Amino acid sequence: MMAQTLYDKLWNSHIVREEEDGTVLLYIDRHLVHEVTSPQAFEGLKLAGRKLWRIGSIVSTADHNVPTGEIEAGIQDPIAKLQVDTLDSNIKEFGALAYFPFQDAGQGIVHVMGPEQGATLPGMTVVCGDSHTSTHGAFGALAHGIGTSEVEHTMATQCITAKKSKSMLIEVSGSLKNGVTAKDLALYIIGQIGTAGGTGYAIEFGGEAVRGLSMEGRMTLCNMAIEAGARSGMVAVDQTTIDYVQGRPFAPKGEHWDKAVAYWRTLVSDEGAQFDKVYRFDAANIEPQVTWGTSPEMVVDVNGRVPDPAAESDPVKRGGMERALQYMGLQAGTPLNEIAVDIVFIGSCTNSRIEDLREAAAVAKGRSKAANVSRVLVVPGSGLVKAQAEREGLDKIFLDAGFEWREPGCSMCLAMNADRLAPQQRCASTSNRNFEGRQGNGGRTHLVSPAMAAAAAVTGRFTDIRALN
Ligand SMILES: CC(C)[C@H](C(=O)O)[C@@H](O)C(=O)O
Numbered sequence: 001m002m003a004q005t006l007y008d009k010l011w012n013s014h015i016v017r018e019e020e021d022g023t024v025l026l027y028i029d030r031h032l033v034h035e036v037t038s039p040q041a042f043e044g045l046k047l048a049g050r051k052l053w054r055i056g057s058i059v060s061t062a063d064h065n066v067p068t069g070e071i072e073a074g075i076q077d078p079i080a081k082l083q084v085d086t087l088d089s090n091i092k093e094f095g096a097l098a099y100f101p102f103q104d105a106g107q108g109i110v111h112v113m114g115p116e117q118g119a120t121l122p123g124m125t126v127v128c129g130d131s132h133t134s135t136h137g138a139f140g141a142l143a144h145g146i147g148t149s150e151v152e153h154t155m156a157t158q159c160i161t162a163k164k165s166k167s168m169l170i171e172v173s174g175s176l177k178n179g180v181t182a183k184d185l186a187l188y189i190i191g192q193i194g195t196a197g198g199t200g201y202a203i204e205f206g207g208e209a210v211r212g213l214s215m216e217g218r219m220t221l222c223n224m225a226i227e228a229g230a231r232s233g234m235v236a237v238d239q240t241t242i243d244y245v246q247g248r249p250f251a252p253k254g255e256h257w258d259k260a261v262a263y264w265r266t267l268v269s270d271e272g273a274q275f276d277k278v279y280r281f282d283a284a285n286i287e288p289q290v291t292w293g294t295s296p297e298m299v300v301d302v303n304g305r306v307p308d309p310a311a312e313s314d315p316v317k318r319g320g321m322e323r324a325l326q327y328m329g330l331q332a333g334t335p336l337n338e339i340a341v342d343i344v345f346i347g348s349c350t351n352s353r354i355e356d357l358r359e360a361a362a363v364a365k366g367r368s369k370a371a372n373v374s375r376v377l378v379v380p381g382s383g384l385v386k387a388q389a390e391r392e393g394l395d396k397i398f399l400d401a402g403f404e405w406r407e408p409g410c411s412m413c414l415a416m417n418a419d420r421l422a423p424q425q426r427c428a429s430t431s432n433r434n435f436e437g438r439q440g441n442g443g444r445t446h447l448v449s450p451a452m453a454a455a456a457a458v459t460g461r462f463t464d465i466r467a468l469n
């Protein structure tokens with residue numbers, strides 16, 4: 001048999017039917033559901049008098065609209081409240097394998113909750129009406145976002161219609177330097193291949209530097225595959241994957257576990273498998289990254305400078321850079337480490353897992369928020385992450401440093417709840433998108449790793465984390 005990629009294996013094992021033009025009905029194992037993209041889908045089922053095809057595939061939580069401050073008081077914003085209440089009543093009516101509603105101990109950002117519950121498993125097809133579903137590919141799963149009509153289609157039939165993407169391998173050799181994290185790797189890759197670099201491809205991340213990442217790091221990397229233009233990113237299964245999954249609530253148990261592990265170990269690209277495109281990078285060239293513009297590809301090393309549009313020969317790119325500098329309130333040539341920040345946000349499905357919080361806390365420990373920084377929000381990705389962090393005393397470290405310790409949710413990652421930037425406020429953020437207005441109208445977002453965000457919080461400007469050690 002021909003050598004297969006991991007993507008080939010995941011794809012082939014889920015084909016229900018294939019048309020001559022290559023369109024496939026693809027079986028979906030796990031359907032993650034949040035409050036923003038599910039109301040119309042449930043409404044469609046109701047109108048057609050349909051039920052869920054497989055209740056046991058649905059795992060749900062509320063995340064985008066939930067407040068992260070005083071949650072005992074409930075949701076103040078009527079539109080947000082309606083959306084979250086609608087999810088409650090839909091799940092009550094239709095059922096689910098598991099539901100973690102607002103104020104539940106297991107509630108959290110859907111892409112943090114799924115893996116930590118063992119609801120995301122190797123070999124699965126995972127969908128959600130959310131572009132960052134690519135996160136779950138870290139488990140050797142085929143995972144991507146779907147639109148609301150596909151959410152309804154999946155609910156009704158357990159399938160989506162799809163066409164196979166081209167395959168891309170991004171191989172990173174060597175080991176990441178001290179202070180350089182999966183987030184820096186993700187930003188670096190996007191800086192190199194661009195936000196359209198992965199368009200039309202399913203990306204497999206491999207090589208020594210990727211093998212060396214924890215599951216949290218792999219999730220951060222696959223989370224940002226969508227910012228590189230690819231709907232899905234994935235990492236082959238290895239012992240790190242299996243160790244992470246073992247013992248989680250929805251992971252297989254007993255003899256099922258042994259059988260599952262034997263299968264999961266086959267979820268790697270075969271020796272000699274062919275990819276449509278291959279990129280190779282060396283981890284030794286990667287420094288801590290900071291975005292300077294309004295797209296994740298507008299990124300430089302922390303010790304670099306804001307680039308000069310005049311040096312760009314492509315007029316379209318030059319125009320984009322000029323506009324970005326104006327929006328961001330920056331001058332070409334300014335050293336990144338002289339840019340002062342107003343707000344710091346540590347959270348989002350990119351970087352709100354326990355390891356991210358540990359990395360931020362290691363920087364915050366014994367230090368305090370700089371005087372020019374008005375707020376530092378630390379937002380755990382889920383209730384379970386929050387509880388774990390509190391067991392480790394991380395909350396105290398943050399509070400002692402003058403940071404805010406908040407309740408789980410998407411929070412300031414996007415302006416859909418009460419946590420937002422005011423116009424022109426400059427934010428060091430561990431999230432994944434720095435588009436105009438993403439964190440609030442007129443807000444200025446710089447994407448960084450958790451350690452770099454904490455370093456910006458305590459020094460008041462972008463600072464090479466290694467200069468603090
Ligand atoms: C609201 C949701 C549909 C959206 C997405 O698809 O990604 C959001 O999570 C985001 O990050 O912009």
Ligand code: SF4
Pocket residue numbers: 063064109111130132348349350409410413414431432
């Ligand atoms: S944390 Fe941000 S990127 Fe992730 S699902 Fe929520 S809004 Fe989207």
